[in-house]
Amino acid sequence: MEQKLRQLREESLKAIREAGVLDALEAVRVKYLGKKGELTAVLKQMGSLSAEERPKMGQMANAIREELASALEQAKKDLGEKALEARLAAERLDVTIPGDSVSIGRAHPLNRVISEFSEIAIGMGFTIAEGPEVELSSYNFDKLNTAEGHPARDRQDTFYFTDDDSVLLRTQTSPVQIHVMETQPLPIRIIAPGRVYRKDEVDATHSPMFHQIEGLVVDEGITFGDLKGTLNEFVHRLYGPQVRTRFRPHHFPFTEPSCEMDVECFKCHGAGCPVCKGEGWVELLGGGMVHPKVLEGCGIDTDRYSGFAFGFGSDRLAMFRFNISDLRLLFENDTRFLEQF
Numbered sequence: 612m613e614q615k616l617r618q619l620r621e622e623s624l625k626a627i628r629e630a631g632v633l634d635a636l637e638a639v640r641v642k643y644l645g646k647k648g649e650l651t652a653v654l655k656q657m658g659s660l661s662a663e664e665r666p667k668m669g670q671m672a673n674a675i676r677e678e679l680a681s682a683l684e685q686a687k688k689d690l691g692e693k694a695l696e697a698r699l700a701a702e703r704l705d706v707t708i709p710g711d712s713v714s715i716g717r718a719h720p721l722n723r724v725i726s727e728f729s730e731i732a733i734g735m736g737f738t739i740a741e742g743p744e745v746e747l748s749s750y751n752f753d754k755l756n757t758a759e760g761h762p763a764r765d766r767q768d769t770f771y772f773t774d775d776d777s778v779l780l781r782t783q784t785s786p787v788q789i790h791v792m793e794t795q796p797l798p799i800r801i802i803a804p805g806r807v808y809r810k811d812e813v814d815a816t817h818s819p820m821f822h823q824i825e826g827l828v829v830d831e832g833i834t835f836g837d838l839k840g841t842l843n844e845f846v847h848r849l850y851g852p853q854v855r856t857r858f859r860p861h862h863f864p865f866t867e868p869s870c871e872m873d874v875e876c877f878k879c880h881g882a883g884c885p886v887c888k889g890e891g892w893v894e895l896l897g898g899g900m901v902h903p904k905v906l907e908g909c910g911i912d913t914d915r916y917s918g919f920a921f922g923f924g925s926d927r928l929a930m931f932r933f934n935i936s937d938l939r940l941l942f943e944n945d946t947r948f949l950e951q952f
């Protein structure tokens with residue numbers, strides 16, 4: 612039996628040394644120390660030994676069991692440490708490496724002006740309306756009292772989609788007026804910011820794509836005085852109460868009477884400079900009283916209702932607001948420029 616015990620000891624210690632993973636170690640424990648383990652089996656045979664051999668063998672077997680148990684414990688600890696080290700090596704994080712800098716964007720100056728304008732309008736009781744950029748000619752022109760033969764309808768001026776010129780990229784936000792009058796109940800008080808398109812060559816004041824903010828009010832008793840008061844309020848809220856405005860008579864097919872509004876030049880404050888081409892004034896919008904034909908075309912009773920409309924050039928608003936003298940800067944997306952606002 613002594614022989615057998617020595618052999619078991621050698622064998623099991625070797626197995627413990629060679630177990631590379633925790634599972635294997637557990638298998639070794641079961642194999643030797645488990646209920647049906649080999650050492651346990653030897654211990655069960657103690658009864659068959661002589662009275663003087665029994666305590667000797669018992670002592671030896673117990674010593675081996677303790678040795679095995681502590682060798683297992685140690686091996687388990689070693690394996691655990693090795694596993695932790697491996698994980699730490701694999702997941703190494705160097706907290707001293709400088710982090711990637713995150714550059715935070717900001718609202719484009721044009722969008723800033725559109726948001727400011729919208730907030731002022733909402734404060735005055737306007738709601739925001741939208742219309743399609745790919746529009747029907749009938750909405751862009753006919754329903755706005757702009758008949759066949761008007762120069763704005765020329766193929767040189769407008770991007771058409773179809774041979775019969777019935778679908779186009781809207782040249783103005785004014786068709787939103789028609790969509791709103793056809794679908795919304797009276798009274799109406801909306802603004803409609805959006806993109807518009809014309810066949811213009813790019814220069815400091817022109818782009819084939821630019822932005823407008825349309826406005827429309829239809830109610831009982833609306834007068835030209837309401838238009839002037841509203842537009843002056845917009846300008847003073849945007850640029851300050853000291854900024855002067857002036858209204859000039861003009862012609863638009865869909866308003867009667869019509870006007871254009873100028874503001875004092877933001878560069879020279881009226882003295883005359885290259886930005887205002889020596890005029891001292893910069894044109895900001897067109898507007899007027901909605902033409903009765905347009906109202907009637909949308910089924911509105913002109914005996915009872917009247918309205919005013921206006922169209923701001925949003926790009927101009929932004930240029931004026933931020934002192935930008937070249938329209939192209941707004942569309943080039945050069946961050947060196949955009950970071951200034």
Ligand code: DAH
Pocket residue numbers: 782783784785825826863865866869896897898899919920921922923
């Ligand atoms: N849509 C015109 C344009 O693009 C601007 C305009 C003028 C809009 C008069 C209006 C208006 O609503 O009443 O030149």
